[in-house]
Amino acid sequence: MERSDFHHPYTPYDVQLQFMQTAYDVLERGDGQIGILESPTGTGKSLSLICSALSWLRNHKKSQYEGEISSAKEKLQDEPDWMVEHMLRRKREEIVQRWKDREARLAKVRAMEKELEERGSKRRRVGEAATKQRRDVDEEAEFLLDDWQDDGEVNADDPLSMFSKETRALMEKAGVAFSRDHEDEVDEPDEIKIFYTSRTHSQLSQFIAELRRPSFPSSVPSLDSNAQPEEPATEGVKHIPLSSRQRLCINPAVSRLGTLSAINDRCAELQQPKTKEKCPFVPNADNLTNTHRFRDTALATVPDIEDMYHIGKTLQVCPYYASRTAIPGAEIIILPYPLLLQQSARDALGINLKGNVVIIDEAHNIMDAVSNVYAAEIRLTELRKARQALGVYVKRFGKKLKGENRIMVAHVAKVVESLSQWLDAAMTAKGAHGIVDANLLLKGKGADQLNLYKLIRYIQESKLAYKVESYAAYVEDDGSTSHKPSSNPVLHSLNSFLTALTNLSTEGRIFYEKLPSSPPDIKLSYLLLSPTHAFSSIASSARAVILAGGTMSPFDDYKAHLFPSLPAEKITTLSCGHVIPPSNLCVWTLASTKPIVNATTAVADTFEFSFQKRSDKAMIRQLGRVLLNICTVVPDGVVVFFPSYGYLDEVVGVWQSPDTTATADAGLLWVRLQSKKAVFRESKGGSSDEVLQQYTAAILGDATEVAGTSSTKTRGALLLSVVGGKMSEGINFSDRLGRCVVVVGLPYPNINSPEWKARIEYIESSTLARLCDETTTGKTRDEAVAASKQAARDFYENSCMRAVNQSIGRAIRHQEDYAAIVLLDRRFGTERIRSKLPGWIRGGMVAGSEQKGLQGMMGALNSFFRSKKDQAS
Known part of the structure; x- marks a missing residue:
């Protein structure tokens, strides 16, 4: 169904509308649907995810409410019209009142929060727990193991039986089975939810900040289907962030232990029945009112992890456990990768994905993330x-x-x-x-x-x-x-x-x-x-799973290794274009310094940075001369990505040594590069923040003298970095910081390492076994063997290209940004490699550039940056 209103707070771009429509359709179809969606960084991906997912959720909930009413109407079809109308109105009143009661409670909390903010006393300190004086004999007693009995097999009829006795008891106190006789307790219906996860804490915080921007209509139906709705036009988003004890513990005696494992163990120990020194913040019958206030405050205020911590300190109730009481009333639950990807972590948090929606952001590294978790x-x-x-x-x-x-x-x-x-x-x-x-x-x-x-x-x-x-x-x-x-x-x-x-x-x-x-x-x-088996519990349980990222290309690995048995009709893929106009991007493949007239004829000075050829000093020096030319015409910042730290060191070593074969090439290449731009390099053990700060200062003119260059009169800076290094992910080289990105070679992993040998062997054997088991493939044994070897080669190459795509994505960050991208290796000119680049990069490629040589590239770069200069003036 086509939709034009996703309640986006701004006027969305066409690519955002396309992204939101596709995400909405995946969620609407449900039934185990998978969406693999690529939207370049700078296109408002997070906000698009929020608007599409929550628009769908509100519409879905409203249709469910209307479904309740329709069901009731069917049961009354033989009754008089006046009775049908009366009963349907009562049903609507019941639904609306349930909604109004919840909203009134949350509105009261919002009003209290606003009043406290105006007073400047939203947060208050909790006093440190008094230090208990103990004798040596008592001190040692705490280290003695409590009696332990093996409880045997897990009871399938008891969903809490997988936990230890003290954990089960605590979960019953902390929200899984709270006493229902308290006047503040409300039985929240456990409605469909969205579980959102991303890789880092900062990315989750950014998502929550975006979550506060849009407004969404209420899902509750009107009292009269023919009348105007009585409820407000909008309804606040009910959201709860989940995190570890390490981030949420407010007990100083526990949080000071530092490591997550020590904090977890000490926390659990303080809940055991025999422990004399109980944690005063754990939810229990004595602090039930504050636990409910925590729940309502969290659902009313769209908090981030830091807010959850401070709400807990203010109310003197543990945020780690009290946050679970808010899960039934939440619409969207935000949590880091490990808490979603591990079944044991989901069980410990009381998370059930069945019938719910899962959105995994920054999903380009989801397979690595699953491996890291295990x-x-x-x-x-x-x-x-x-x-x-x-x-x-x-x-x-x-x-x-x-x-x-x-x-x-x-x-x-x-x-x-x-x-x-x-x-x-x-x-x-x-x-x-x-x-x-x-x-x-x-x-x-x-x-x-x-x-x-x-x-x-x-x-x-x-x-x-x-x-x-x-x-x-x-x-x-x-x-x-x-x-x-x-x-x-x-x-x-x-x-x-x-x-x-x-x-x-x-x-x-x-x-x-x-x-x-x-x-x-x-x-x-x-x-x-x-990752197939580990991820299958998520894919098989959820109503729909969306994998979203700025650089998801190539898509094949996600299909083959996360959902190998899922039929094609259940997987939707989308590679969005960029929000920038085509004139703001120039992508050039430099295969050789000289033009290639005939593709079948070998050309001198061909660039191929394969492992066997990349140590050729003549090619390395030619690379330096290419960068000299690029630095001459590109203003401000140029970022160069090399395949590895070792190769970067090797290249710099050649540039810093004299060329005994040169006649007209006077001076060291390293010195000549420094005369063009301030030169910086990423080192494996060094501080990326310090290098980035100096690089930025050299471009933006924040310092009169920049370390690492022999001249202060430079035009911008050159940063030598590494694919997969600190600068290739999470760093934004927007605007002047990244007017040109150069990728040197293809960063294939070391296929001779034990890890990669094992991966290749596994993919070959598992693919062969699957093809041999599938009677419908029609493949002979030899064809199946060839297909399994190709699957392993594709996985190996795709791993390389995902890293390249991440590096390329560092440059263009918003609609007004512009940059040139130079792919420096003849292999980038092959259709096999090009097909694995993001769609927006392929769209910006200069046709036939791989055959035009250095002179052709310089002409294109000159024209590109001159046009930008003319536009600015």
């Missing part, structure tokens, strides 16, 4: 620390440990010994890295006979890691009351690694790598090779 590693030095800490702990408390505790602590020690034994042997073996057979890791000490699932649950529920490490720190501090666990929680790393070992062996691999540290160290790391 990644785990453990080092030999960490295992030695764990062994030492366990020894100290058992020496002190061993005789006091009873029953299951004594057995399970011994099992943990056995696992630590087995892993240490394997890594000790690997340290003296040949090879710096490789793939590990997971079955061999626990062969030592008979650890392979243990029930890993039970051991993992024990470590989590008993808080063993927190107690052991806290006691080790306590002993190290000679009984100081300020003890806290190490910032590197070893037993938590162990538990994460053991959890990884329980994953399907076909979907992940374990690697070892010797580390060049002092003293020498070695680590084991787990890599999830396929």
